[in-house]
Amino acid sequence: MNVQDRIQKLESLLGRIRTNAARPRVRSSVGAAPARPAATSNDVVAKPPSKLDDAIDAFEDAPARASSFHAPVVSRDPPLASERPEPQPEVDVAPAEIEELDMMDADIVELGEEAAGAMNAAPAEEVPLESFDEPIPESAPRAASAAYDQEPPVKTPPPESGRQATAASWDEPTAADDNFGDDAGLEADLSGVPMSNRAVAVGPTMEQLGETVELEGADAPPAILELHAPEATGAHDVPDELELPLPGQGFPGAYDGALSPPAEASADLERHAAPEARSVDIAEETRNLAHDALLADAVVAPPVASLSPNSLVDVSAQTVRASRPILVQRPEVESAHAAEVIVDKPQKTPETFAELLDASLELDV
Amino acid sequence: MTERFNPTHAVRFEIGRGRVSIDGSDARLLIPADALGRLCESASDEGIKDFGRRVGTDIGRRVASRLGEGASVAAMVEHLGGDLALVGMGSLSVEVWGRALVLNVVDSPLGKDGDRLLAAVLEGAIQRAMARDAAVVPIERVDGKVRLVVVNPMTASKVRKWLADGVSWGDTLVRLNSQSA
Numbered sequence: 001m002n003v004q005d006r007i008q009k010l011e012s013l014l015g016r017i018r019t020n021a022a023r024p025r026v027r028s029s030v031g032a033a034p035a036r037p038a039a040t041s042n043d044v045v046a047k048p049p050s051k052l053d054d055a056i057d058a059f060e061d062a063p064a065r066a067s068s069f070h071a072p073v074v075s076r077d078p079p080l081a082s083e084r085p086e087p088q089p090e091v092d093v094a095p096a097e098i099e100e101l102d103m104m105d106a107d108i109v110e111l112g113e114e115a116a117g118a119m120n121a122a123p124a125e126e127v128p129l130e131s132f133d134e135p136i137p138e139s140a141p142r143a144a145s146a147a148y149d150q151e152p153p154v155k156t157p158p159p160e161s162g163r164q165a166t167a168a169s170w171d172e173p174t175a176a177d178d179n180f181g182d183d184a185g186l187e188a189d190l191s192g193v194p195m196s197n198r199a200v201a202v203g204p205t206m207e208q209l210g211e212t213v214e215l216e217g218a219d220a221p222p223a224i225l226e227l228h229a230p231e232a233t234g235a236h237d238v239p240d241e242l243e244l245p246l247p248g249q250g251f252p253g254a255y256d257g258a259l260s261p262p263a264e265a266s267a268d269l270e271r272h273a274a275p276e277a278r279s280v281d282i283a284e285e286t287r288n289l290a291h292d293a294l295l296a297d298a299v300v301a302p303p304v305a306s307l308s309p310n311s312l313v314d315v316s317a318q319t320v321r322a323s324r325p326i327l328v329q330r331p332e333v334e335s336a337h338a339a340e341v342i343v344d345k346p347q348k349t350p351e352t353f354a355e356l357l358d359a360s361l362e363l364d365v
Numbered sequence: 366m367t368e369r370f371n372p373t374h375a376v377r378f379e380i381g382r383g384r385v386s387i388d389g390s391d392a393r394l395l396i397p398a399d400a401l402g403r404l405c406e407s408a409s410d411e412g413i414k415d416f417g418r419r420v421g422t423d424i425g426r427r428v429a430s431r432l433g434e435g436a437s438v439a440a441m442v443e444h445l446g447g448d449l450a451l452v453g454m455g456s457l458s459v460e461v462w463g464r465a466l467v468l469n470v471v472d473s474p475l476g477k478d479g480d481r482l483l484a485a486v487l488e489g490a491i492q493r494a495m496a497r498d499a500a501v502v503p504i505e506r507v508d509g510k511v512r513l514v515v516v517n518p519m520t521a522s523k524v525r526k527w528l529a530d531g532v533s534w535g536d537t538l539v540r541l542n543s544q545s546a
Contacts, residue, residue, distance in 0.1 A: 353441035354434055356459075357495055360466035361517045365544040 156208055265324030272327070368431060370447035387451055388427060398453070398474030405475070405482050417485020424448045424486070425493025432494070445490060454486060463542035466515040468501065477506055484513055491515065504534035514538065 261269065350356040376393075377386045385393045405413050428444045436444075438459060446457030455473035459466065473483050484501040491499045500521035505512040512534060516524060520541070527537050 350461075351437065352435050353438045354436070354495055354497075356438055356461065356466050357491065357497060357499065357515065359464040360515045361497060361499055363465055363516055363541045364520055365523050365540065 261324065264326060268324035268327050270324065370431075370443045372447060372451060375451055390423065390427075393452075398479075399476075401482075402475050402479050406478055410481065413481050414485045414488075417482045418489035418492070420452070421486035421489020421491075422493045423489075424452065425490035425495075428490065428494040441494075445494065449486075449490070454483060460512070462514075462538045465538050465541050467504075467538070468513045468515060469510060470513070471510045473509070473511060480506060480511055480513075483511065487513060487515075502528075504528060504537055514541070516541070 350359055375387055377384075377389070379385070385395060387393060408416070424445070427448050428441070431444055432440055442457060442459050449455065449457050449470075453474060455470040458469040458471070460469055461467070468487060470483060470487075473479060475482055480503040484503055487501045488499060491497065491501070498518065499515050500518045501513045501515055502521045502524045503511055503513050504524070514524065514537070524537055524541070527540065528534070532540070
């Protein structure tokens with residue numbers, strides 16, 4: 001882009017600024033916002049060519065936009081004249097000429113010249129919404145009041161309902177922002193003024209958000225955990241198919257301390273109870289086994305009917321003494337070198353021809 | 366220390382007398398090898414064997430005169446091969462396959478048909494030089510090189526039978542070593 005083109009664009013921008021500044025403030029929440037005619041050379045006819053620096057300075061010095069200004073949602077299709085509501089009276093807006101330039105430009109882009117003329121001709125007085133014949137959407141502002149800006153429509157209307165008045169703090173870009181016919185966005189705003197002159201974000205109200213679940217933050221009271229003991233119900237009485245009941249006292253696999261050793265283990269138990277260790281060869285062990293067997297055979301349990309508490313004790317003692325395990329130990333082995341390495345004897349290489357000849361002559365099949 | 370084989374003046378040509386001898390031994394004849402080969406083709410096996418053993422015996426006598434009982438293999442190869450070369454029957458070397466003694470003769474003028482005569486010569490030389498009854502059997506001939514295995518006479522007949530049945534010389538040696546183990 002050359003300098004001349006740039007100058008021309010800036011000059012056109014300046015013309016539009018001044019035109020918009022002279023135009024009465026028109027507020028529209030449903031219909032189209034005051035549209036600005038497409039940038040043509042007509043807007044700039046009467047204006048003598050001003051210095052580029054002055055235009056830029058005037059543009060940059062625009063004060064912050066008033067927070068009460070609502071940015072209407074602009075749709076692509078300009079509304080019909082019959083559907084367009086009366087423009088809302090302006091609320092507190094700074095008398096700066098250029099302060100609402102951004103939004104005005106967005107509005108201007110969307111509408112054609114016809115809509116702009118109609119908007120300009122509209123009276124500036126406030127017309128209550130109740131005078132409209134057509135139904136007013138819920139999201140449309142009811143009255144111009146101080147609380148109006150603070151309470152946007154209850155529900156967020158669907159996109160199909162046309163232009164909606166949004167919250168003052170929402171800085172979401174509108175469709176008009178994308179339709180810049182000029183190069184207003186080429187110049188960087190170095191004034192330090194916030195991009196949006198609207199008020200500080202208040203945030204959507206609960207009504208707007210609809211059925212929103214509030215989540216408590218860190219400052220919320222501590223949650224109360226349910227740590228109560230589970231109720232003892234009878235559900236556990238019904239065993240689950242995956243559960244296996246534990247064996248009771250009568251489980252045969254468990255060790256019963258009251259169980260008495262076998263009758264033949266008594267001798268071995270007495271022998272091993274001795275503190276000194278003695279080595280017994282197999283022959284002696286065999287004699288002991290035979291002796292134990294005789295003892296075991298000699299132990300005869302008295303009839304059950306004649307059993308008395310004392311007799312039971314005696315019988316059990318004899319049974320324990322007679323029934324002891326038979327233990328057979330290996331005899332001690334003297335230390336010996338168990339390893340024996342067999343090495344193949346190397347074949348003697350015949351040193352003389354005679355040995356070689358003899359080895360060959362010994363080959364026999 | 367075993368003396369080295371010295372062929373110097375080993376063959377004496379007395380032109381006046383028309384006599385050729387080796388180390389002062391009996392007279393020798395210088396005859397064409399193919400003529401001798403043709404003669405061997407028409408001769409019997411016993412005749413060839415007898416003729417060859419006589420020639421080998423003379424060679425063995427000379428070897429035994431220079432070497433003792435405890436001669437090394439290398440010395441035997443040197444002297445036996447030297448005398449074999451003096452009579453014009455090729456160059457001798459020895460191979461040991463396991464326990465089998467294999468004699469290699471290269472460039473024998475008798476050809477394939479003279480291998481029986483060559484084997485007979487070696488049998489006679491070994492028997493005279495080592496005082497042992499040995500049998501030499503040709504097991505392979507390739508490109509002027511013939512291999513002959515030295516075995517006892519009973520084993521020699523089996524070796525000849527294997528060879529006649531198509532057993533290779535390598536398998537023959539393997540059999541000799543495996544069956545004798």
